[in-house]
Each structure stands twice: as structure tokens, then as C-alpha cells.
Amino acid sequence: MARSVARVGIVANPAAGRDIRRLVAQASVFPIAEKRNMITRALSALGAVGVNEVLIMPDGAGLTHRIVRALRAPLPEGQVWPEVRFVDIEPGDTAADTLDAVRLMVDDGVGAIIVLGGDGTNRLVARAAGEVPLVSLSTGTNNVFPSVREATIAGLVAGLVASGKVTRAEACFRNKVLRLSVNGVPRDLALVDLCSSPELFIGSRALWRADGLDQLFVSFAEADAIGLSSIAGLVRPISRRAPFGLWLDLCPLERASRVIRAPIAPGIIVDVGVETVTTLTPGAQVPLRLKRGVVALDGEREVEFAPTDQVLVSLAEDGPFSVDIERTMIVAAQHGLFVRTGGSEISAASGAA
Amino acid sequence: MSDSIKALTMPKWGLSMKEGKVASWLLQEGASVSPGNEILEVETEKIASAVEAADGGILRKIVAQEGETLPVGALLAVIADASVGAGAIDAFVEEFQKNFVPPAEGEEDAGPKTQVIEVKGRAIRYLKQGDGGTPLVLIHGFGGDLNNWLFNQESLAGKRTVIAFDLPGHGQSSKQVGNASLGEFAQVLHDVMDALSVPKAHLAGHSMGGGIALEFALAHPGRVASLTLIAPAGLGAEINGGYIDGFIESTGRRDIKPHLEQLFADAELVSRQMINDILGYKRLDGVDAALRAIRDKVFPGGKQAVVLRDRIGTLAMPIQVIWGEDDAIVPSKHAQGLPPKVKVNVLKGFGHMPQMEAAAEVNKLIEAQLG
Amino acid sequence: MARKINYQQAINEALNQEMTRDPTVVIMGEDVAGGMGTDGEQEAWGGVLGVTKGLYKKFGDRVMDTPITESAFIGAAVGAATAGLRPVAELMFIDFMGVCLDQIFNQAAKFRYMFGGKAETPVVIRTMYGAGFRAAAQHSQCLYPVFTHIPGLKVVMPATPYDAKGLLIQAIRDNDPVIFCEHKVLYTLEGDVPEEPYAIPFGEASVVREGKDVTIVTLGRMVHMATQAADNLAKAGIKCEVIDLRTTSPMDTDTILESVENTGRLVVVDEAHPRCNIATDVSALVAEQAFDSLKAPIKMVTAPHVPVPFSDTLEDLYIPNAAKIEAAVKAVMGKKG
């Protein structure tokens, strides 16, 4: 059996979970120490399934420092960790760090990327990940795209996919994505929702007020979601795998054709006026109604636009790949990858296939 | 023990006096004494004064020596008739000393106690001594209190009820002075007499208290048996405005002392304790405002606002005026030129506080008028 | 009306009357109400020794329990004083100054000067001091000389119930930061106190006994030791003038100097440790300004230069007492003890 190197990338956003929603809503706080703990648990799992090398995005906020300290400490009894390497970027503690780090990981041939963060972090990773599948772990309760899963399990599935013990075809699915272009130039994307508002500035990014919201686009809409996509999810639920999205024109309550009471942020349940609901088919280019304002991508204000700008929104089916954690572990079980027979090592623990 | 042997003991001047020092003997053993004669000088923390004889007889034996400090009630001397034998005197002394128990530290005073009565929303403190007869009511002056009468009240209470009280804004009475006029205080006197069921009284007023007594007598002549006006206000426009202002403005011992010294002919009488007591009073909340209000109403611009001397002749009750000739606060010349029915007593060598400096003399004059 | 109440009641009455008079007066400190957050009694303590008892019931949230965080709440009292309140903060024991001193001496004391005379910080810090409770080295000290050293602070040391009430009222009305030091042994001492509110100005010593032979300058609990000594010495014909400083900052130097000029002899009695205490300060003053009046060397009676011991025999030896004062007086009189 030919042996090659199994690599996995880890991107953890140190800033996730400390935005203004802690002040204006009751959003959960996610301490950096717990992110560090999640990474070390994932390392244990990655080592257990034979991953040789793990590439981690460095940061300037202290997470790197903590991981280095954890690596220097003696390993827990019986554990083997992969080699850990921090990718070669100079952290500026901005979004560019994530984009740069993911590009380097992709160049280095990682077979999967574990993402610790919220919708915003995953959005950034998605922009640069290309075909590499993501294992998305939510750090906090304010997210739709990543799920709240135990990091150990995430490490196991990332390792199984990266080492080829479970095939991509078995483990992964492709996400839809909302794309935003300004004056004909692709500008950014959203994994879940894209919303326009007449506010003038990005400010502290997070969006948590319903008043003034003008248009909402969603790639999928789950009825049990938290955040802006819940508005759509409570009007017409649409699954991640459905071949279309949704587009809602919003309006003041008195003009609304229907009023939806939606959980738009943790602890904030408000009435939102909906004027029209339209199916968003892939490829259709929808211009924004507003002339001046900001666009929020996955709940974070990202793009300011002026009357001189032409802003278009579209739905695409070529979004990032995600690892389906549950299905991957079922496949592993069906293949007996964790079954130990006699004195031999389990097959999940062997080197790359 | 013979009734004809009398003990002369350390007096209690004021409620807080615990002990006194024998300063000097004014009479020698063997001198004959009448009630009211000054026998010796005693100094206390507050003040020095003479001890008077309560009984007549011969000063047979001096027990306390000059310079000795003794508790209240301690034996100072023995007075007896010439007929009493020396052995009986010695036995009396021995018996007295054997039984004498000085008041213990912190022991509650068994003597007369001040009381407080509510009069038209104001608390008024008063001290009542003696019993019977037409009561005598004592009215202190500006900045004073009922302790101004500490050498007089007990002595005068032998034959009648004597009531001294703190005017509003003074002593331990309420500090609300209303419009702060002599008329306001005369009304308070009226209300206090009502409250204490005194339909008619002899009045003795000192300084501003004299003005109040006079004002009251003019308003309610039927309730006044006699008037004794000691260095009174109300008989002329002049007053020592510097004293009034100085008393009000002073905040500490050093600045108030020279003002207080003006009250007495003998400045030495202003003891540290007297100053402390006055400062303690002045520091009570409301006092400063009360004193200023009175000053502005009764002594505006350093003059007396109310002069009643023209009306004094209209009063039918016996009236006397007592003045220290060297009074530096209200000039004793105000005693001149009064109607003939007013008995005038100007005491040589004394200042504004003759009832303290010349207590025996003043007591005698009051006693004489009250009959 | 004056009547007898004790030192602790006098302090309580001053707080009560000032809080009634001025709604900006507030109290804060550890357990000043007590029982906060429990299912048990509200106002369970009223201060660790009950000095503030009854105030929470009367004034509600103007009497504030604090967490045991002296820096925070002493600092908060200082900050609140710059912002329109007149806080009276209780630093339970003066020994605890160690965990909040910065807020007192670097902040409160200096605001007025540092800010060019434009700040007023009317804060009062009440604190308990002194030995005699078998409370050992961290709950018994006399650290008032440390505060006295700091420009910008006023330091008040009442010895009697009368002074406690009048000086505390003055402290609350005063527009400067005041450290109000209460001797724990004096809390039960009774004395005549007027019912009415009254304020005793700072910087006015009280001559509690007049005498021509020796001046005894003292303060706090030692006033009573000195008076007792003076009583005993009077029987031996030595007349002591006992001066209670009442406040150590400002200090009534005139009264000290006047008295020493009359008596020519000085004994200073101070419960604090002997280095850089009030006794050394008063001695230096007299040596510098009234040296020619002195007929004998100055004597100081102080605690020794050791921490306050726990065992009763040791603590009794530690505290200055009447016998030590009498010996010092006799020494300056040139008599053998």
C-alpha cells in the first residue's frame, strides 16, 4: 500500500464570538481557551486516524501562543499527534489572514479544513478553499452554516476524508452560495443570507436590528435557524440541497403583506414586514432596490455602497464542499474502520491510503 | 446634734458642677454672719463666685483650707450661735465627715433637673426650683441660657417657685425664632406661663430678657406682679454692636474670648469652660441663623430697634432696674432719668452680668422687691 | 437636649442626622447593613460592631453593602464625591488601608492640588483603629500617622462621644477628604451629647484639663489614659494640662505651644508606633518653636516598635497606660518614678 502524506488544515477565528451581539443581544461568549481546547481535541483525533501533518492558521490574538504551549507539554498517555505547522502568513488579525492562510493550505494539499468559527469565518474560508471540503464547527450559538459538534469527532472525520479512508463522494456535499458583484466586479459571497439595509456604515459589522432591512436573499432557509435566514425559513423552508434559493422584499409592518415574527439574533425575536417572496433561481442577477446603504453577508455588514454603484445579487451552485459528519462516521462504521481485531491496529489509524 | 449648728457646704452651681476649689475666705472665724453674707470665694471650671450664708450666726469653724478642691456637698465651715460649745462643734464636724459620701463619678444628679415642654411647636427647656407663692420667672439675654441664673435661682427659690427657661434659639430650646422680635419672645413667655399654669408671676429679665419682660408687662400688665430689669434692653438705643457681631462671628476659643471678656468687669471670670460651653451652644445647628435673625431684628445696625422707656411709667406694678456701672454692652446711663417709681440700683465695679458677678447683691435686691 | 449616649451611638446619630438633612449623603462599606443577599435578617449587622445599625432600615439603598473589595468601594466613594454625592465609606479596620491606599492618598488626597484647585472631594472614610481587643497585628494598629503625613487629607481622632458626633458632622459637611478614626475600645464609652446636630471645627484642640506644671498632649483613646494619670498625679500635687488634639491634620499647634509656654514641660502620649508618629511630630514642633520655654527634656509615651501582639499579657504591656504616663510626667518634673 503506497503511503502518502495526509494533511488537514485548521482555521480558528480568534475574534469569533465577541462581536456587538454580546452587548445588544444575549449572544454566547466563546472563550479563546475553549477554542484552544477544541483544537487539541481535534489533534488527538487526527493523530488517532493517522493524519501526519496539520497546518494551522497563526493569529496575533493569543490562540497560536496557546497552541504552542500545548504542543510543548507532554502528550496525554498513549496519544500520537500529527506534526503541527503554522502556515506562513504574518497575522494582521483581519479577514485577509484567513484568506491567505486557506490559500496556502490549499496549495500544500490539505485534504480537509476544520473551521472553528461562525458563519462569517466559514464565508471567508469558502472564498479560498476551492474544492477542499470543510468540517465546520460552530464556536457559539449564533450560526447557521456550521453545526455545534464535538471537535474530537470533527477531527476523526476530517482525518478519514483527508486520508482517503472515506471517499469524498461518500463524505461530502456541495453548498449553494450567494454572490455579490459591484459595478460588474465580483465582490464577495454569502453562504446563507445576504441582506441590504440603508445604514451608512459597516460600523461594528453585526446586524441585529430588523428596522430598515430592505431585501433579504437566502441560499437556504431552515425553519429552526437563528439569524436573518429565519425570516425566510418561517415563510418557506428551503433545504441546503434544494436547487434554488429565496428572495424577500421587506417593508415596514404597516405596508406588509405578511408579518413574520422571527428570531433574528440570539434573544431577539421581532416582527418583520414582508412585501413579496420570490424564488431565486441560479444565475439570475437581481439588482438591489436601495441606492445607498450597506450589504450584510451572513449577518455581518461588509459592503458599503453609494448611489454611483451598481450592485447585483445572484445564486450559484458551486459553493464550498462540506463534510457530512454524521454520514462519514456511518460509512466508517460500515467499513469497520474502528474495529480492532486480535492484536492489530484499527484500519482507521493507518497511514494515508 | 443641735439644730443650731449649721453646715456650710460646697455649693452646686449649675447642673454640671462636680467640685469646687476654695479660692479665699472673705470672713475669719468668729465673724458674725447674716443670711446672704458672702463668706468665701469658690472657683469652678466655669466661674468663680462667692458662697453666701443661708443662715445667720457666728462663723465658728473653717474646715476647708484655701487651695483645697472639694466635691459638691463637702463641708466648708460651721456656723452656730455663740452659745454652742466648742466640743459640740468638733463633734458635729466629726459626724459630718464620717457620713459624707461625695457623689460618685457618673452618678445621676439627685438635684433639680431641667425639663422640656412643647409650646406651640417649639421645645422649651426650663428649670423649676422651689415651691409656692407667686412664681418668679427668669429671662436670660442674647446668647445666654438658663444657666445665666445659676447663682440666683436656688437662692431665690427658698420662698417661692422660680422658673428659668431657655428662649427659642438659645440653650437647649428649639432654634426656631419666628420673626425674632422682642414681641415674638414676649409671646413665647406668655405661652410658657400658660403651659406651666402660671397666671401671674414676678419677672426678672437680663439684657435682652429685660426688654422681653418689659414688652410682656406692657402687653399683659395683669399677669406681672413685679419687674426686675437687669442691664436691660429697651431703655435706650445704644448697645455694643461690636459685641453682638463678635459673638456671632467668632468660631473658636481665641476669637470669642475677647468678646466674652467685655461681659464682666473682671475678665478673669471668663474661664475656659465658659468659653467651651458657649462654643458648644453656638455650634448647634440652627443657632447661628437664630442669632443672626435676632441681631437683625432686635439690634439692627448696632442699635436697639425698640425703646420702651417712655412707656415704663404707665405700668403699675413695682419695677426695679439693676445695672453694673461698668456695663460695656448696654450702657448703665440708660438707668438715668427713669420715672421716679422705678427703683434704680447701679452697682459699682461690675459689668454686664451683675447677677453672676454680684450674685449676692442682686439676689438681695430681687428678694427685697418680691417681699 | 444633652443626654448620655455612647461613642458608637453618637456616630450613628451623626450619620442619621446628616443623612436626614442632606439626601446626597450615602454610606457604603462591608456589612454596613449586613445580611445582603441572604434569606435571613435584613440589616443583620449594621456594621461589624453595629455602629451603623438602623440606618439601612431608615434610608434604604442609601446604605450600601459592598463586596470585600476595598480598592473598589473606597475608590467609588472618592469618585462619587467628585460627582455630587457626599459618601461616608467605612474602611472596617484601619489596617485594611493596605488594600486601598492608592485610592486615598494618590487619588482623593491629590485631586484638588493636581487639578489646580478646581476639584472638591467631600468624602469621609470612617475607620476603626487601636489595640485592646486582642485582635492581633492586622486588626489593631494605629496607622493614623500615615494619613496625617499626606497633604490633602484631614485626619480626625475623636476621644469622646461629644467629639465623635460633632467631628463626624463636620467631616460630612467638610468639602475635603476626611479620614475619621474611631478607637474600637471607645465605642462603649458614655458621655453627654446634645440631641441636636452640631459641628466641631477641625484644628481646634480640646483642653480637657487645665494645669500649670506639665503639658500632656495626646489624642484618641490615650486622652482617657492621660486624664487618669493626671488625676493620680494631682493627688501628688502635680497639675497636668491635658490637651486632646482631636484632629491631627489640621493640628492645633497654637494650643500646644501656648500650653508649653505656660508649663515648660511636655509629655506626648500616642498609641502609635514610635517612629514618625504624632508624638514625634508634636515633639519636633515644640523643640523647634518653644525650646526656650522648656524646663526639661520632652518625654514621649508610645507603643513600642513592634507589631501589636495577640496574647493579652503582651497586648497589655504594649498599650501605653496611665502608669507609664505618670512615670514620664514625674521624670520631666525631675522626680523619681
Next chain:
Amino acid sequence: MQLSKADLLKAYRMMKTIREFEERLHVEFATGEIPGFVHLYAGEEASAAGFCMHLDGRDRIASTHRGHGHSIAKGCDVHAMMAEIYGKKAGLCGGKGGSMHIADLDKGMLGANGIVGGGPPLICGAGLAAKMLKTGGVAIAFVGDGGFNQGTTAESLNLASVWRLPCLFVVENNGYAESTSSKWAVSCDDFTDRASAYNMPGISVDGHDFFAVYEAAGEAIKRARSGGGPSLIEVKINRYYGHFEGDAQTYRGPDEVKKLRETKDCLMLFRKRVEGATLVDAADMNKVDTEVLALIDDSVKKAKAAPKPTAADLLTDVYVSY
């Protein structure tokens, strides 16, 4: 978030005034004419402005040794501040305080503070006063990453939470406590982690972005004014100069500051944003630049020419009365 043109120009003027004040001090200090210690705020302007734009006469702030920015933002007179730093009698504190103790209580500025961590307890008190006197005011403690480790800060966070005070604790994390990295000296890596321990919200904002600070500050202040209690806000920020003037800063990377000025400068970012959004013309801001430079120039000229305090001033202002 909506800001009028007048508001935008006011914020810009505030930040620009701080910047030019500090840049000028940096130059003047080097001449040796300014006595004592001077700690410059250049680079951190968006933080002071982002908070103080929301404040009025009811509100109080406490600052740090790096206090010029907060003082200007809270309305202290620039001429008087400059004169104070030169030790002149016309100074805001009569020449008795200096750079480290600039204060103006009438303006609600409780003082720069020479003691690291000195401010938070005071702010608890200011918040308490606002709460008890029902003024609707808030109190803000600006603290550095060094001061946020002090026990006083920990105690104050607890007290403010227990008493539910209208207070904000703003940690301006510029990465260095004197010469020591906050990454080394701060146990939790991120100050917002501490907020939950004190049962208050804690958030991080980018201190280079005026709008991010402004919005977060507005929400925290609104929450405090309406009785919601205290908040902790970490402003991630950079200083352009050393801990104090004269600090050789050998602990910093060679191009660290240069890069920061090029990429993260709050004034540059502000201008780019408002010009890009066509909200304020460049000409309007250029005019502010000219006026600010003239003001600072005038303040330095007058401060240099002003007389020093005299011997008579030594003994005054210790007590209200003594």
C-alpha cells in the same frame, strides 16, 4: 448607523485635533522644553472619539497616563491643556498637574491618572452618583491593557456589576504595557473573556475603525443609560509612539509603526470611508485640517510665552479650607 454631516465633521475634527496635538508634542518634547513624562495617544484617536461623541455634560470619564486624547474628546480646552503640559500657570491645572494629571471636573473629565488602574474605582463612584442622583449620566473608565490586569480593575468590574452601575470599562489594548507585550502579560489573551466572569457583556471592536467603535460605544452607553448595567469593551488598537516620549521602543518590530500608519490609520480610514460614500467632501475635511493645525500652533506659541506659576502658588489648592 446614521451620522449627519455635522457629526462626521465633528468626529473628524476631534480625532484630527488629538492627532495634531500629539504629533506636535512629539516634536516639541524632543527640544527639551517640555518637562517630565509625556505619554502620547497618537494612533488611538478613534477610540476616544468613538466613545466621547456620545457623551454630554452628565457623563464622566476617567483616563490613564495616556490621557490627552480622552481630555480633548471630552471637551477640555486645548490651549489650557498645552499650557499645562508646559507647566504654566495658565494651564488647565495651574501647572500643578502636568500631562499625567490633566483634568477638568466641570467637563466631566475626572483626570488622566499617573496610577495604572487608578481610574476604574473612581468611575464606579461616578456611575453610582449618576444612578443615585438620577441624572441619566454614564461613567466610562478608559484603561490600558496594563491597567486592566490591576486588582482595582477586577474589583471595580465586580462592584459595578453587583451594583448594576451605568459604567463602561473600556480596555484600550494597544498591545504593550509599557514595554511588555499584552500577549505575555494578559492571562486570558482576550479581555472580553473576563466579562462573562463579571456577568456583563464583553465585546471587541477594531479601534482603528471609528464607525465600529462609535456604534459599539453607542449601544453600550444606551444600555447603561437605560439601567442595563455595565459593559466591557475591548478596543484593539495601536500606539504610534513609545510608552513615554524618549522610549527607544526596541521591543517593537522595525517597520511596525510605519506599516500601521500606512494600513490602519484611523484618520486615513475615516476619510476614505466618508469620501467614498460621498458623505463629506474632501474640501470640508481639508478645511478642518487647516483649522486644527492653526489651533495647535497657536496653543504652542501661547503656552511657550505664558508665565510660570510663582512661589505664591506652591502652597495653595491643597484643601478647600484648612
